[in-house]
Amino acid sequence: MGLRRRREADQERPDEWQHVRQAIEDGLVSGAQKAAVKRALQKGANTAEYALEKLADGSVRITTKRLGANGYQTIEKVIEASGATKTVVQKAYDAAGNLVHVDPKFP
Numbered sequence: 001m002g003l004r005r006r007r008e009a010d011q012e013r014p015d016e017w018q019h020v021r022q023a024i025e026d027g028l029v030s031g032a033q034k035a036a037v038k039r040a041l042q043k044g045a046n047t048a049e050y051a052l053e054k055l056a057d058g059s060v061r062i063t064t065k066r067l068g069a070n071g072y073q074t075i076e077k078v079i080e081a082s083g084a085t086k087t088v089v090q091k092a093y094d095a096a097g098n099l100v101h102v103d104p105k106f107p
Contacts, residue, residue: 020052020062028052029060032083037062040077059086071095075105 020041023029029037029052040062041050049065058081065074071094078086085106092101 020050023052028054029079030058030081030083033060033079033081034083036077036079036083036085040064057081068092071097071100 020037024034024037037052037060044050044064045066047066051061051063051065053061053063055061055078059078061076061078063074063076065072071092073090073092075088075090077088080086087104088106090101090103090105091099092103094100
């Protein structure tokens with residue numbers, strides 16, 4: 001995707017994505033974490049919701065939430081202060097919001 005198309009796609013992202021992007025620009029994440037967080041954002045669809053949380057040990061958790069046929073799923077990615085991915089966990093919830101499946105992806 002060209003730079004121009006990427007910028008247009010960024011502008012079409014939900015407001016929540018823009019809040020995460022602003023947090024990146026404001027220095028909530030370290031330089032080493034920035035690339036990993038941006039990759040996680042690029043993998044999500046335009047309809048996905050995002051949350052970014054700074055953890056006590058200096059790592060950050062980015063959560064991607066996307067709707068499914070009968071509920072929704074979240075993918076939680078924890079990125080260490082060094083920029084290395086620590087964990088990735090996929091969780092599935094039914095329409096009532098009950099956790100129905102947990103699938104650790106990494107490590």
